Amino acid sequence: MSEIMEEPIIVKKGPYEVEVEAGKTYYWCSCGKSEKQPFCDGAHSGSGFQPVPFTPEISDTIFFCGCKHTKAPPYCDGTDKDL
Template sequence: MSIYDKGEPWAVEVKAGDTIWVCGCGHTKTPPMCDGSHQEHPGTGPFEIKAEKDDTLWLCGCGKSGNLPYCDGSHNR
């Protein structure tokens, strides 16, 4: 499954101080997190997110967001 096959956002819980790596190539086998698949797809790489507070992050699951890796509601358009 590609990170963008879901067609709707991924909800990811983070705690203050967490660092997560979100897939940027679309080929991860552990969506939405990076699994290193970008190494086989030159020119792409993960998004690093450092959480400043406990939060729920809404990450793009359709590939249409203009604010990757975050969802901007483009899946509804």
């Protein structure tokens, strides 16, 4: 069985800086179609993409990937520099 991987949309070349709350679950958009970046709004429906759940243990500032090509979702890993 072969699987065709769609490419995610590059929303932003750079991270989204977001203050997150400990114990709350966030859903990072992996497809790039959401209008509520960097989080999922359900726009991935019908594509091969699924949001990535993220529940921080401490309240913190997180740099969420905006280019959707990170190798360490949901975090920005600097991959945007090579796109």
